[in-house]
Amino acid sequence: MADKKQFTRRDFMGFTTFAIGGFIGLGLGIPAIAYITGPARKSDANQAWIQLGPVSKVELNTPTLFKTTVTEQTGWIVNEQEISVYVLTENGRDFIAMSNVCTHLGCRVRWVTEEEKFFCPCHNAVFTKDGEVASGPPPKPLNRYEVKIENDQIFILGG
Numbered sequence: 628m629a630d631k632k633q634f635t636r637r638d639f640m641g642f643t644t645f646a647i648g649g650f651i652g653l654g655l656g657i658p659a660i661a662y663i664t665g666p667a668r669k670s671d672a673n674q675a676w677i678q679l680g681p682v683s684k685v686e687l688n689t690p691t692l693f694k695t696t697v698t699e700q701t702g703w704i705v706n707e708q709e710i711s712v713y714v715l716t717e718n719g720r721d722f723i724a725m726s727n728v729c730t731h732l733g734c735r736v737r738w739v740t741e742e743e744k745f746f747c748p749c750h751n752a753v754f755t756k757d758g759e760v761a762s763g764p765p766p767k768p769l770n771r772y773e774v775k776i777e778n779d780q781i782f783i784l785g786g
């Protein structure tokens with residue numbers, strides 16, 4: 628019975644100090660960690676609809692070039708990047724949007740109306756009107772974007 632430990636005033640003060648310190652530490656620590664790691668955790672969720680321009684700009688059966696600037700955030704790094712996108716429609720209702728970046732080594736392809744083909748100047752690749760590889764080394768067609776039309780404006784999903 629004499630070994631029974633009593634909770635002394637000193638124990639109480641020690642416990643209280645420890646508990647208050649813990650609450651303050653959590654109160655400061657959790658937001659600080661969320662602040663530091665937040666941008667890195669969000670990097671995959673940066674996809675957004677990007678407005679290209681009016682539907683009326685697109686000529687029937689002719690890939691039409693749109694240029695726009697997008698802001699990308701990867702972790703703490705924010706980049707502004709100009710992208711160029713060819714938009715094609717054969718009926719004025721259904722649209723496809725293609726990157727102008729060659730799928731071989733990343734050079735910019737150019738639409739040549741007289742030939743009705745895209746040409747890549749780096750290794751002489753040729754792509755058809757809808758971005759399929761016609762000849763040359765590219766391993767796959769031009770990359771496509773998801774497209775939506777709202778209020779006669781063309782949007783692509785990117786980021």
Ligand code: FES
Binds near residue numbers: 731734751752763
């Ligand atoms: S980068 Fe286009 S063919 Fe090589």
